[in-house]
Amino acid sequence: MTSQHPEKLIIQDLHVAVEEREILKGVNLEIGRGEVHALMGPNGSGKSTLGYAIMGHPSYEVTSGSIEIVEADGNRRDILAMEPDERARAGLFLAFQRPMAIPGVRVADFLRHAVSNVRNPERKEGQELVPMKEFRGELKAKMAELQMDTDFARRYVNDGFSGGEMKRAEILQLAMLAPRFAVLDETDSGLDADAVRLASESIARIGGADMGILIITHHEQLLEHNIPLKTHVMLGGRIVESGGPELAAELHKRGYERIRASYPEAAAAEEAMAAEAAATA
Amino acid sequence: MATDTHETSTLAAVPGNGAGVSKPVFGEINKYDFRTESPAIFKARRGLSRDIVNQISEMKKEPAWMRDFRLKSLEIFESKPMPHWGGRIGVNFEDIYYYLKPTEQQGKTWDDVPDEIKKTFDRLGIPEAERKFLAGVKAQFESEVVYGSLQEDLAKKGVIFTDTDTAVREHPDLLREYFGKIIPPSDNKFAALNSAVWSGGSFIYVPKGVSIEFPLQAYFRINAENMGQFERTLIVVDEGAHVHYVEGCTAPMYSTESLHSAVVEIVVKKHGRCRYTTIQNWANNIYNLVTKRAMAYEGALMEWIDGNLGSQLTMKYPAVYMMEPGARGEILSIAFASAGQHQDAGAKLVHAAPHTSGRIVSKSISKNGGRSSYRGLVKVEPGARKSKSSVVCDALILDDKSRSDTYPYIEIEEQDVSIGHEASVSKIGEEQLFYLTSRGLSEAEASAMIVGGFIEPLVKELPMEYAVEMNKLIELQMEGSVG
Ligand SMILES: Nc1ncnc2c1ncn2[C@@H]1O[C@H](COP(=O)(O)OP(=O)(O)OP(=O)(O)O)[C@@H](O)[C@H]1O
Ligand SMILES: [Mg+2]
Numbered sequence: 001m002t003s004q005h006p007e008k009l010i011i012q013d014l015h016v017a018v019e020e021r022e023i024l025k026g027v028n029l030e031i032g033r034g035e036v037h038a039l040m041g042p043n044g045s046g047k048s049t050l051g052y053a054i055m056g057h058p059s060y061e062v063t064s065g066s067i068e069i070v071e072a073d074g075n076r077r078d079i080l081a082m083e084p085d086e087r088a089r090a091g092l093f094l095a096f097q098r099p100m101a102i103p104g105v106r107v108a109d110f111l112r113h114a115v116s117n118v119r120n121p122e123r124k125e126g127q128e129l130v131p132m133k134e135f136r137g138e139l140k141a142k143m144a145e146l147q148m149d150t151d152f153a154r155r156y157v158n159d160g161f162s163g164g165e166m167k168r169a170e171i172l173q174l175a176m177l178a179p180r181f182a183v184l185d186e187t188d189s190g191l192d193a194d195a196v197r198l199a200s201e202s203i204a205r206i207g208g209a210d211m212g213i214l215i216i217t218h219h220e221q222l223l224e225h226n227i228p229l230k231t232h233v234m235l236g237g238r239i240v241e242s243g244g245p246e247l248a249a250e251l252h253k254r255g256y257e258r259i260r261a262s263y264p265e266a267a268a269a270e271e272a273m274a275a276e277a278a279a280t281a
Numbered sequence: 282m283a284t285d286t287h288e289t290s291t292l293a294a295v296p297g298n299g300a301g302v303s304k305p306v307f308g309e310i311n312k313y314d315f316r317t318e319s320p321a322i323f324k325a326r327r328g329l330s331r332d333i334v335n336q337i338s339e340m341k342k343e344p345a346w347m348r349d350f351r352l353k354s355l356e357i358f359e360s361k362p363m364p365h366w367g368g369r370i371g372v373n374f375e376d377i378y379y380y381l382k383p384t385e386q387q388g389k390t391w392d393d394v395p396d397e398i399k400k401t402f403d404r405l406g407i408p409e410a411e412r413k414f415l416a417g418v419k420a421q422f423e424s425e426v427v428y429g430s431l432q433e434d435l436a437k438k439g440v441i442f443t444d445t446d447t448a449v450r451e452h453p454d455l456l457r458e459y460f461g462k463i464i465p466p467s468d469n470k471f472a473a474l475n476s477a478v479w480s481g482g483s484f485i486y487v488p489k490g491v492s493i494e495f496p497l498q499a500y501f502r503i504n505a506e507n508m509g510q511f512e513r514t515l516i517v518v519d520e521g522a523h524v525h526y527v528e529g530c531t532a533p534m535y536s537t538e539s540l541h542s543a544v545v546e547i548v549v550k551k552h553g554r555c556r557y558t559t560i561q562n563w564a565n566n567i568y569n570l571v572t573k574r575a576m577a578y579e580g581a582l583m584e585w586i587d588g589n590l591g592s593q594l595t596m597k598y599p600a601v602y603m604m605e606p607g608a609r610g611e612i613l614s615i616a617f618a619s620a621g622q623h624q625d626a627g628a629k630l631v632h633a634a635p636h637t638s639g640r641i642v643s644k645s646i647s648k649n650g651g652r653s654s655y656r657g658l659v660k661v662e663p664g665a666r667k668s669k670s671s672v673v674c675d676a677l678i679l680d681d682k683s684r685s686d687t688y689p690y691i692e693i694e695e696q697d698v699s700i701g702h703e704a705s706v707s708k709i710g711e712e713q714l715f716y717l718t719s720r721g722l723s724e725a726e727a728s729a730m731i732v733g734g735f736i737e738p739l740v741k742e743l744p745m746e747y748a749v750e751m752n753k754l755i756e757l758q759m760e761g762s763v764g
Contacts, residue, residue: 102713104733109730
């Protein structure tokens with residue numbers, strides 16, 4: 001493999017609509033493999049929408065712009081042409097802000113299927129899964145690292161999980177699937193102080209130098225062990241400002257007053273979006 | 282897809298029975314069962330008449346009481362209208378063979394079996410010998426050899442486990458005490474039909490205080506007799522005895538006959554326990570109209586676990602009559618309806634004594650234009666104080682073409698009772714699908730997983746190998762590779 005081309009996730013001028021309402025209004029973002037980026041912004045500014053669009057949620061329609069992966073050989077892969085499962089198999093991952101409960105489906109069974117497909121992208125349904133013994137051993141080890149009880153694997157996916165358990169389960173999946181690029185959407189919310197610290201360390205360990213990570217957060221603690229190369233601020237469906245780790249600290253401390261004042265156009269878009277959301281609700 | 286392949290088998294034309302028309306009948310005689318019979322007795326014709334019923338009884342060398350029971354049932358059948366509930370029953374009673382000896386069903390060859398059935402066998406990993414039987418190519422599955430020692434164990438404990446025809450000959454008094462008493466021929470048109478022409482099925486008697494630790498399976502004695510069209514099963518669980526009986530198997534039942542109409546009667550005496558598990562996967566041409574009922578006495582527990590896949594129309598409502606204080610009834614039902622299929626399944630609980638309790642859990646899945654209905658009755662008779670019943674029915678609809686209905690009937694003639702009913706209908710959530718596909722599962726895998734999860738509470742009640750097969754079957758159904 002020639003490494004003249006560092007693998008990258010490139011998002012250009014992305015416009016996304018939900019039910020014909022435009023939410024993202026031209027987002028540009030470039031994340032290299034091995035880089036950590038933070039994405040902040042007030043509630044409703046479009047952060048989760050970006051995560052869904054990257055992963056291909058059918059309700060989030062990309063009206064223009066592009067999402068591509070630059071491969072090590074320099075080829076560009078069009079992510080938008082792929083189904084969600086193909087995106088996962090191409091090495092993308094989204095840790096959900098609100099993970100879905102799947103009653104009756106055990107964490108271990110679900111993960112074994114997921115791991116089988118992601119590690120063998122050509123796998124068709126009905127074909128061999130990763131060997132049980134190997135999978136179990138790996139799952140157990142990863143759960144131990146995350147200080148999770150082994151019983152957890154037998155529970156039904158997110159069914160009756162506490163807020164904190166859900167987020168740990170998302171990190172467990174991240175660890176097992178080892179994607180190239182991951183969006184972590186408020187993976188710190190719902191975790192107690194100790195758990196956030198553990199999560200921060202774990203993510204740093206899981207990510208290492210191999211993963212490009214976009215951390216969506218309203219806080220700083222998760223960034224403690226994952227110092228962002230860049231912090232981006234989203235407002236009214238656009239990334240209006242990017243800076244270093246100090247930007248995250250500022251926003252956490254002082255909020256978005258300065259941002260709104262500096263970018264009146266985006267602030268106006270934010271108000272309009274809030275009004276539209278209220279009208280459709 | 283099912284044509285009458287009997288026409289291609291070893292046929293001999295003989296004069297019809299006084300009708301002046303030559304009809305094909307089957308010449309092969311099972312030499313072990315009927316070596317002394319004259320060939321004339323082995324005429325099998327389409328249609329139903331006193332003659333046919335007499336013939337069936339004669340061939341089986343039945344005692345007079347059974348022949349009379351059949352003839353009386355025939356009269357009842359003829360006098361009864363078709364059920365006015367459920368689905369449209371497109372059966373022409375004149376066009377059916379009411380009695381086929383197992384050897385007569387051997388007309389087919391493996392090549393006649395439809396490809397999708399073969400594919401399903403492959404995917405389920407059904408052993409070669411069983412495939413041929415299940416596909417109707419081979420009449421007898423040599424299970425006696427394999428399970429002989431098991432039979433001996435049971436016999437030592439005084440357990441009777443045999444096919445019902447044999448029981449009529451060998452245990453006439455015991456059988457007669459209960460036969461047709463739990464489900465009289467007058468119960469409904471199809472119970473009457475079965476009573477007139479029944480053949481095969483299992484008879485089980487578990488003596489006082491005897492527990493059978495492993496599930497008894499019809500599978501153990503798999504042969505065409507006890508999996509026929511009109512099988513008749515009777516289970517008597519004596520005081521304090523336990524048994525779990527498993528009927529059918531998840532491999533597709535392929536039959537060229539379009540009507541399956543069984544009767545299953547169960548008696549569970551004081552403090553006895555009986556669980557009856559059915560998993561059936563019928564070919565798409567079958568009308569599956571089955572009457573199942575159990576009587577539970579003091580402190581007894583009766584459980585029906587009923588899984589219905591395939592068929593054109595299934596109408597089946599296993600019932601528990603709780604006859605004495607402390608009796609309990611539990612019915613778990615799963616139905617999966619796909620294209621061209623209507624599952625009208627449900628349950629019946631009758632509280633006929635105080636302090637009885639019942640529970641119905643029904644889960645149905647409709648896909649690809651399939652239709653499933655829950656039809657249930659909870660009845661509390663006067664004086665059945667402090668009775669409790671709960672009904673939960675959940676329906677999962679996989680697409681806009683498919684349909685699900687709920688018909689819960691509740692008749693309460695007593696004040697002091699507690700009856701609960703919950704029903705939910707859900708569609709496979711786009712959000713759930715997205716969650717799973719975003720982790721790399723294909724859409725088919727993801728839906729199969731959601732469906733599997735939906736019925737998991739019932740599947741985990743099944744014996745291990747059935748649970749595994751059930752899950753595989755659901756996966757197959759979801760892939761759409763098998764109808
Ligand atoms: N599925 C949806 N249906 C309708 N409106 C939606 C949907 N998803 C997002 N929106 C709207 O899009 C806007 C952006 O929502 P989004 O969830 O992306 O915000 P966010 O930045 O993640 O907010 P938060 O910090 O509260 O998580 C909001 O106005 C929201 O109401
Ligand atoms: Mg969000």
